[in-house]
Amino acid sequence: MTEVGGRILSLKDFLQILFEESEIELNKEALEKIDKNFEFLKQFSTEKVIYGINTGFGPMAQYRISDDRTLQLQYNLIRSHSSGSGKPLPPLLCKAVTIARLNSLMQGYSGIHTETVELLATLINKNIVPCIYEHGGVGASGDLVQLAHLALTLIGEGEVYFEDEIQPTAEVFNRFNIQPLNIHIREGLAVLNGTSAMTGIGMINILQANKLLHWIIILSAITNEVVGAYSDHFSYELNIVKPHKGQNWVAAAMRDILSDSKLIRSRKEHLYESDAIRQKEIFEDKVQEYYSLRCVTQILGPIFDTIQHAEKIVTDELNSVNDNPVVDHENHNIFHGGNFHGDYVSLEMDKLKIAITKLSMLSERQLNYLLNDKLNQKFPPFVNLGVLGYNFGMQGVQFTAVSTVAENQTLSFPMYVHSIPNNNDNQDMVSMGTNAALITKKVIDNSFEVLAIQMMTVLQAVDYLDCSAQLSSKTNAVYTAIRKIFPKFINDMPRYKELAKVKDYFETSDPLALINAELPVANN
Template sequence: MTAVGGRTLSLEDFSNIIFNESIIDLEASALENVEKNYQFLKQFSTEKVIYGINTGFGPMAQYRVGEDKALQLQYNLIRSHCSGSGKLLSPVLSKALMVARLNSLMQGYSGIHKETVELLTTLINKNITPCIYEHGGVGASGDLVQLAHLGLMLIGEGDVNYKEKVQPAAEVFSQLGIKPLTIHIREGLAILNGTSAMTGIGMLNIIQAKKLLDWLIILSAITNEVVGAFSDHFSHELNIVKHHKGQNWVAAAMRTVLKDSKMIRSRNEHLYEADHVKQQEVFEDKVQEYYSLRCVTQILGPIYDTIAHAEKIVTDELNSVNDNPVVDHHNQNIFHGGNFHGDYVALEMDKLRTAITKLSMLSERQLNYLLNDKLNQKFPPFLNLGVLGFNFGMQGMQFTATSTVAENQSLSFPMYVHSIPNNNDNQDIVSMGCNAALFTKKVIDNSFEVLAIQMMTVLQAVDYLNCDHLMSSKTKAVYTAIRKIFPKFVEDAPKYKDLEKVKNYFEKSDPLAFINSGSTIPATIPVIE
């Protein structure tokens, strides 16, 4: 069970609700605070002009709305903004949006009746999610369109995802005895006017980005093993003189993964002290590996730091009040402003997307090194374990990896600087935060594909060398686990189903289970202080 309200909701809490279906329990004192906030608004709003309660919205705020139409105004707002298009968000993304909105409303500054948060909690706990479309929000009066579709579900209209099926909300509510939300004062505006779509999706992006980083550390370790790389490039001594937390964390993780490998070489033993090398004028062995092998800590280190910073910023947003106006019963006032603006999340998603694109580029370069016999001078072309010229090995898979990385590169243009004024120029500079979060999710999904292809390739390399008994205990465990779902192949056969299996394994499994077994590497990427 996960308590919501009265405490900071962490990334781990968020993950438990979304992926482990931890039941939400609303903290009693926080729920009482929500009720006090509502009662204050009810009293304070009498005979005062307050945006979105007795006025229109946005550029039409100069028009007064009569008391007899105030509640209908909220319904009009929800229904009119249900204008999304494109693909439906997956139920997981919609649930993430719901958790983010619930946590913001539970801060007790939105002037809502407690019925709103109680209904949201019921729906989350029963895995009933709204049908929300990817297109619509500009991320600066909040994720208005996406959250309008949440509001539509709450009032018992529109469609929902329930038990893996799209159904009318009214039918599901009736079937389960769920009472739709009643508008009391400003519930419509409070639901729509926030950053919860970009924030919920952003939190999921961070969870999956961590997995990608950990998997590529493992893949980089195995790749270094099969090519017999030197140990000094991930050594403590080399990395500690560069004062970046991420670089040193990655180096420590690689040392942990490769601790008992019999394939990683010592420069002292093979170059400095080797008699046969001292007599050579032209060295048969490379003195230094290619950058994609030698610079792993320097490339993945900034990605670590980017993920850690994104976790801090987006978690702060998750636990923030991000609608407008702010109903402050503690100071007995209502404050108008722009806490719905999504620039914090948009910028972090752009940075994260760029970092994950770079991660996929490193994976593709390591893959290329393994497949190009002229570079590695160790493996057959395309790690073809069959007859050269007759069989093709991983040749076809490389095309998929290369084109997918190219798509990531194109998707990495920042949304943060892509503002288009709208809403009669009331929203004259916007964040496009939901677009940024969705593009980042696409890049993350793509990167799982690229890493899966690299994993399929390194396993073929291990079998070509027949060296699994020389691998470290941790990389051997990974080899064994993946070979159960992707067996060694010699003859050509379609690989798209194998790719999907390995990708799904990467997305759903915890790579830290391999890294951390018997080690002191932290179980999660720490937040930057």
């Protein structure tokens, strides 16, 4: 059971509701606050001009709406803005949007009847998920189009996901004897105005970005092992003199993962105190590794910091009042402004996708190092365990990794600076926040593919060296787990199904549990 309202909803709480299907319980004091807020609005709005209650919306706000039409106005808003297009968002994302909208409305500043939040909680608890489409929101007056489809569900119209298929909302409501929402004053505007689409999707992005970060640290550790890298580049002494939090966190994580590795070398032992090395004029081994191996802490450190900051900002947005106007019963006033504007989330999603693109680039470079025998001077071309020239090893999947990283690089152009005025220029500065969140999700999905290809290659490299027993206990646990779904191969066969299995494993498994580590995720 997860209580919503009256407290901060954390990322952990959010994910518990979303993935563990923890049942929602609405905080009683928060419900009382919502009721007081509603009663205040009902009294305060009498014989006053209040935006969105007895006026039109946006540039149409100059038109007064007669008292006998104000409730129908809310229905008109919902139906007219249910204009999304493109693909339906996956059910998980739609449920995330619903949770985010519920939590915002539970703050008690939206002038809604308690029926609204009670119905939202019912839908979440019964796993009835509104069907929302990818295209439509510009993220300025909130995620109007995406949230209109949520509101359409609440009034018993449109479609929902239920039992893994899209079904008419009315049929599912009838099945459970759920009464559609009745509009009381401004429930339509309260549901539509807000940043809950970009925020809900953003919360999932942060979870998956954290997972990618943990996987690439593990992959970097194993890659350093199989090439016999030196330990000083992730040492405490080297990293502490550059006091960035992320860099030192990554270095500590690598030291923990590699603590009992028999493959990582000591520079002191192999270079400083070796008589054989002192007498050589030309060294076969590189004195320093390539940057994709040696600069892992400096490359992944900023990515850690970016994810951590994104979690702070998006969690703040999740717990914010982000509709307009703000109905403040405590100060006996209604405040008009722009809390529905999505720039906070949009900017964080753009920063996050740039960071994750860089993460995928690091993975691709480490992959290239393993596949290019002229660079590593350790493995056959493409880590080919068969007959050179006759078999192809990992050659085919490298193309997939490179093309996917290239797509990430193109997708990394920011949406935050891509404002297009619309709504008769009423919305002359927009955030494009939902677009930013959805493109970030695409970059994250792509990156799981790239990391899966690197992992497949690393495992082949381990078997070429026959060194699994010399891996650290933590990386050996990863090797053993993934070899169960991707066995060692010599002969050429299609690899796309195995790639899909490894990617799915990466997306759905907890890498920290696999290596029995308690590395911090992101502390606010």
